[in-house]
Amino acid sequence: MIIKTKLAALALGVVVALSGCSGNMPEGGNILGAATSQLLTTIKARRASGGQPEFITVTPAQLAKTNIPVMQVNLLERGGTDFLRRRAVRNDNTPGEVVVWLASDKAQVFLRNGVLVGTRGIGGDIVSSDATPTVLAVSGARAGGGERRYFLSPGTYEQTELVLRCNVENMGRQDTQIANLSFNTTYLRESCIGGAGDKVRITNEYWVQPGSGLVRRSKQWAGPFSGHFELILLKN
Amino acid sequence: MSHAKGSIVQQTHPTRKNRFVILAIAGLVTAAGVTRATPASIEDVFNVPDRPSLNFYGTPGLMDMPSAEVMPDGQIAIGVSSFGGNTRTTLSFQATPRLSASFRYTTIKDLNLRGFEDFRDRSFDLRYLINKESRIWPAVSVGLQDFAGTGIYSGEYIVATKNFSGGRLPGKIKVTGGLGWGRLGSSGAIGSPFGGPRPPFEEGSTGGEPSVDQWFRGPAAPFAGIEWQINEKWGVKAEYSSDAYEQETQIGNVFTRKSRFNFGAEYQYTDRIRIGAYYMYGSEFGVNFQFQASPIRPPTPVRATPARPLQLRPSRASNPAAWGTDWITEPGAPAGLAEAMKPRLEAEGLELEALQVTAARAELRLRNHRYATTTLAIGRAARVMARSLPASVETFRIVIVENNLPQSTVTMRRSDLEALEFDPQASDALLAVSGITAASPDLPGAVRNDDLYPDFAWSIGPYVSQSYFDPDEPLRVDAGVKATATFKPGPGWEIGGTVRHRLFGNISDSDRLSNSVLPRVRTDSVLYSRGSDTVLANLYVAKQWKPGNDVYARVTAGYLERMFGGVSGEVLWKPVASRLALGVEANYVKQRDFSGLGFQDYSIATGHASAYYEFGNGYHGQLDVGRYLAGDVGATLTLSREFANGWKVGGFFTLTDVSAEEFGEGSFDKGINVTIPVSWFLGTPSKRSVSTTIRPIQRDGGARLSVPGRLYEQVRGGHLNALEDNWSGVWQ
Structure with missing residues (x-):
């Protein structure tokens, strides 16, 4: 009985602390709704995890109608598809050009010459990272490798550094089919290992158009909370 | 590529009914839910050590006996255990990587001690890890149990635990052995290594003071135990207890102690919840509910809607006119800029208090209504400044004001912000070139926001x-x-x-x-x-x-x-x-x-x-x-x-x-x-x-x-230490 009462009281305390209505109070004043929706999301996510995630396949007709740059993202482990718009292009002192892709929920993915170097608004984001050896290999559609250095958010606004040793292998020509279009691409596979006790192992895959170095399709690690993203460049 | 932790998590599909039980528990709601299978697990990436199982006292251990293990740094544990009329609810905190503290509330049914039929008591414990486990040496911990209460649970121990894995058996085996004093030296004592006798608790005293004169005094008794963590879900335990339960079985008649051996099986229900069933002292059935959570890693990562990428200025070569400084001479220019910034700040949960601009420098004073982490407010304010201020303004000064208390001045060069947003070390590089200095009480000559006062707010809940x-x-x-x-x-x-x-x-x-x-x-x-x-x-x-x-x-x-x-x-x-x-x-x-x-x-x-x-x-x-x-x-x-x-x-x-x-x-x-x-x-x-x-x-x-x-507490969050610790928030 004691157990029950205590837990119930604790749960009640939390709910009470979160509820109420207010006028002109600091933000976060009326958040019971938010708490409830968070709960539902959690439950839904749990239910969804029972089956294999399903992703949207773009039809040729849909692709034909698209006239702005669009990137499809499939969340390979978490499940779900979104279409990203190109928000900004930046050049800085680090090799490669950064494109900021914007999701429908305003989350962002940073690609440096097609290599995922940062995320925002997903939660537990990649704050920043150095992928220069990978960027050089991918841009040249050739083998390569070296150190990749991540600064990761543990779900808060601190950051933890993760250093991986990466090896990019050229797996040869493997064309990429996007709707009714076929692209001549080279398949690169990157294997990384590192972290404490070398327990972190990550694989990234890139399908790169030789010559332009444009990454048409890729499967890349987006941090421990997000898992891998499949990124398909529908329209450049 | 599928690592053990990840794949196990994926197999967890509690029934719908159970799911709601978890969610109800503790309101730590989302805590229970979000465990995702990712190839590189969160534990591996952030190098989180395994959590130990807890004993009936809510600290790492077997059943009644402690082990030498520590919880991951910062861990908070709640243990609720019950057997033979003894119910203990314990809150434990791993305060440093080696030191942990516990607070316990106990009910002993029908003990009839000190005038109470059911004896209820509070107790505090402290544990310290003396030696970390290595390839050869076991972990060694020393502990003080109920060191300042009315003394019913008081006992001290030194204990060693060694992990074994990789043999013919699957999983992991933990072997524990130790020596206990006081309550933990009451059965099977082998003498008094640090002398005796142990002074008794004085009946009628007010209690609550550290009972230093009792510590490690009187008879000491060995105890031992073994835990076999068969897989990620199941574990079994056995122990030899050195607790005679004198007060419960000889003075009172709470239960009958027929054996020194205790046995149990435990099930890891979710990442945070573990439940166990036990056979205690040859006569009693016991249960133990264990909850562990880390404040370091939230159940749901904090998600703020990201700010838009920092707006760049046109290059001076391509558009020299945009870099002119004539704008400052126009009357009302600062007021116009402030008006333009107000709605942009508001969209980010911020409110303009004052703005002071010159051709090359601007100081923005603002309120933060949304972000517990001040650096998020600073980063968003900087982006609004970059969007709103003429190109000639190179130095940004940002002051967060909490209830009329300007906290600190964060000074950043606009060209640094432009250059470092996607830098491999964006956060550290920006911190290195930013200044965090005192904020003056007032900002003379600034444009003020007239909409701030009078301000009325209310809430009912x-x-x-x-x-x-x-x-x-x-x-x-x-x-x-x-x-x-x-x-x-x-x-x-x-x-x-x-x-x-x-x-x-x-x-x-x-x-x-x-x-x-x-x-x-x-x-x-x-x-x-x-x-x-x-x-x-x-x-x-x-x-x-x-x-x-x-x-x-x-x-x-x-x-x-x-x-x-x-x-x-x-x-x-x-x-x-x-x-x-x-x-x-x-x-x-x-x-x-x-x-x-x-x-x-x-x-x-x-x-x-x-x-x-x-x-x-x-x-x-x-x-x-x-x-x-x-x-x-x-x-x-x-x-x-x-x-x-x-x-x-x-x-x-x-x-x-x-x-x-x-x-x-x-x-x-x-x-x-x-x-x-x-x-x-x-x-x-x-x-x-x-x-x-x-x-x-x-x-x-x-x-x-x-x-x-x-x-x-009103000013600390905006000062140097707090800002540095969460500096990556500027870019998030």
């Missing part, structure tokens, strides 16, 4: 207040509705009040009235509770301001809290880059009537000189020296650990010139504080948090006035 550890009813609760309103007529002024109406509850049912020999400044709470269903919790007028760059001040008058009203003044010295802060608070208060707006006869001048120190890595210390509500003179020491996401766990004790006899049960005032940020539950930004203080017992000695709006 439910409330719950708890009373713990009444021997008749361990948890008493009142609940009802609460209305709060604040009116701010001008900078730094606040008129605030809270009215509560109790709808139901049982705190006033207690018939344990005060037996205190001191002025009853806190122990009359039952009378206050009986006084009236509708109470004015507080009603006050306050003014706070900055008399100097590093000095903050506050004056408050009115009904300051439920039990006292009067006047309160405070001055705090806290330079932006200093780990040390000093403060003085003086109050003259009168005790309020049990109901209504009147006052009783008791009045007192009370106040403290305080020193606050940030040790780094989130460890904080506070020392308050002064005169307390009952007129006693002494000091309070508070040590706490604050995590970057706002979780805070701390302990305090107060020693005054009141003797243990005058103080009564517990001998001196002590307790623990826990603060949980609301964003930890929600995963969305919010400045709110839930705080609670738990004392084993509330007496009148060492009691402090509770004043709304103390200064230190």
Whole structure:
């Protein structure tokens, strides 16, 4: 009985602390709704995890109608598809050009010459990272490798550094089919290992158009909370 | 590529019914849910050590016996165990990588000890890891159990644990052996290595003081155990207990102890919840519920809607006109810029207070309504400045103002912001070229936001207040509705009040009235509770301001809290880059009537000189020296650990010139504080948090006035240490 009462009281305390209505109070004043929706999301996510995630396949007709740059993202482990718009292009002192892709929920993915170097608004984001050896290999559609250095958010606004040793292998020509279009691409596979006790192992895959170095399709690690993203460049 | 942890998590599909049970538990709601299978697991990436299983005392161990294991740094554990009429609820905290502390509430049914049929007691433990486990050497820990209570569980131990894995058996085997004193040396003793005899607990004493003269004295007995963690889900345990349960089985008749051996099986239900069933002492069935969570890693990562990428200026070569400085000579230019920035700031949960611009420099003073982490507000303010200000403005100065207290000046070069947003080391590189310095009390010649005052805000919501550890009813609760309103007529002024109406509850049912020999400044709470269903919790007028760059001040008058009203003044010295802060608070208060707006006869001048120190890595210390509500003179020491996401766990004790006899049960005032940020539950930004203080017992000695709006916590979050710890928030 004691157990029950205590837990119930604790749960009640939390709910009470979160509820109420207010006028002109600091933000976060009326958040019971938010708490409830968070709960539902959690439950839904749990239910969804029972089956294999399903992703949207773009039809040729849909692709034909698209006239702005669009990137499809499939969340390979978490499940779900979104279409990203190109928000900004930046050049800085680090090799490669950064494109900021914007999701429908305003989350962002940073690609440096097609290599995922940062995320925002997903939660537990990649704050920043150095992928220069990978960027050089991918841009040249050739083998390569070296150190990749991540600064990761543990779900808060601190950051933890993760250093991986990466090896990019050229797996040869493997064309990429996007709707009714076929692209001549080279398949690169990157294997990384590192972290404490070398327990972190990550694989990234890139399908790169030789010559332009444009990454048409890729499967890349987006941090421990997000898992891998499949990124398909529908329209450049 | 599928790692063990990840794949196991994926197999967890509790039934729908169970799922709701978890979600209900503890309101730590989303805690239970979000475990995702990712190839590189969160534990591996952040190098989180395995969590140990807990014993019946809610600390790492077997059943009744401890092991030498430690929980991951910062871990918070709740253990609820029961067997043969012994029920223990324990809150444990891994305060440092090696030191942990526990607070326990115990009920022993039908013990008939010290005049109580069911014996209920509080106890504190401390454990320290002496040696970390290595390839050859086991982990070794030393522990003090119930070291300052009434002593029913008091015992000390030194214990070693070694892990074995990779043999023919699957999983992991942990072998534990140790030597116990006191309660843990009561069965099968092998002599008194550190001498004896062990002085007994004095019946009728007030308890609560460290029983140093007992520690490691008297007979010592060996204990041992083995735990086999078969896989990620299942584990079995066996132990040889050195606890004779003398009081329970010989003095009282709580249960029959037929054997020294205990056995059990445990199941890891979710990442955070573990349950076990046991066969204890050859006669009793036992259960143990274990909950562990880390404030370091929230159940749901905090997700703030990201700011838009920083807007770049056109290059000077391509568009020299955009870099002109003539705009500053136009009348009303600063006011126009401020007007343009207002809605942009508002969209980010920020509010402009003042803007001062020259051709090359701008200082923005603003309020942060949304983000508990100040750096998020700073990063968003910088982006709004980059979007809104002419290209010639190169230096940005950002000052967050909390209730008329400018916190610090963060100075950044616009070209650094432009160059570093996507830098491989974006956060550290920007911090290296940013300045964090004192903020002046006022900003002369600035454009001010006229919409700020007068400001009226209100809220109505439910409330719950708890009373713990009444021997008749361990948890008493009142609940009802609460209305709060604040009116701010001008900078730094606040008129605030809270009215509560109790709808139901049982705190006033207690018939344990005060037996205190001191002025009853806190122990009359039952009378206050009986006084009236509708109470004015507080009603006050306050003014706070900055008399100097590093000095903050506050004056408050009115009904300051439920039990006292009067006047309160405070001055705090806290330079932006200093780990040390000093403060003085003086109050003259009168005790309020049990109901209504009147006052009783008791009045007192009370106040403290305080020193606050940030040790780094989130460890904080506070020392308050002064005169307390009952007129006693002494000091309070508070040590706490604050995590970057706002979780805070701390302990305090107060020693005054009141003797243990005058103080009564517990001998001196002590307790623990826990603060949980609301964003930890929600995963969305919010400045709110839930705080609670738990004392084993509330007496009148060492009691402090509770004043709304103390200064230190208001300014600390915007100062150097807090900003540096969360600096990556600038880019998020």
